[in-house]
Amino acid sequence: MKVKRKSKSAFVQSFSGMTLSIITVISLSPLVLAVPGQVSLHSLEQSAHRQPQKIAQSSGTDTSERSQLLQQANALYNQGDFKGAEENLRKLIKKFPEDAFGHFQLGNTLFQQKKSEEAITAYKEAIRLKPKYALAYNGMGMVYASQSSWEEAITEYKKALEINPNYAEALTNFALALLQTNKKDEALASLEKALKIFKEQNRNEKVNQVERILREIKTADDPSVS
Structure with missing residues (x-):
């Protein structure tokens, strides 16, 4: 049990540095929170x-x-x-x-x-x-995520997804918050759904970003995976 707990802790820590940086890139196409000029x-x-x-x-x-x-x-x-x-x-x-x-x-x-x-x-x-403003609920979730208030963030993302279950940015944000609370299986399901939607929308940049997250998860599970 101690080994498993240690593994979970290492998994969460491996994402703590990258989660917020991804949030400010991937989740904001319906928002305005990306690099100026883009x-x-x-x-x-x-x-x-x-x-x-x-x-x-x-x-x-x-x-x-x-x-x-x-x-x-x-x-x-x-x-x-x-x-x-x-x-x-x-x-x-x-x-x-x-x-x-x-x-x-x-x-x-x-x-x-x-x-x-x-x-x-x-x-x-x-x-x-x-x-029924899904984008605003997603925005609130992002604020909470920036404060590492993951449960509050998850609550807001859920509200966004109740309004629009196919809101791919919120699905991605939701997954990133779930990863921080050791809910990896649920996070993976949300990411796979987001990836499918981004592909259907021909949003290749978002596809690449979600695929990157999935690779990071695989690497965190097995450091030998490159």
């Missing part, structure tokens, strides 16, 4: 189940001003100016307080600045406005 707030909005169109239609407000503020936030974000992006998103929210997507993106930008509690508040407001 992700577009505006284009991500368009890909997120076409939510912005629904928001704009329901708001009855000047969507051109909204679009301009988002574009400005996007430009600042991609320059690494997260504070500037935050300021533009706060202007958007002041003008369009019922814009769930604006609150969601604000949460992403705050997370980049390591303002964890503020990010959670922004995500919660997005969820209040749009209860």
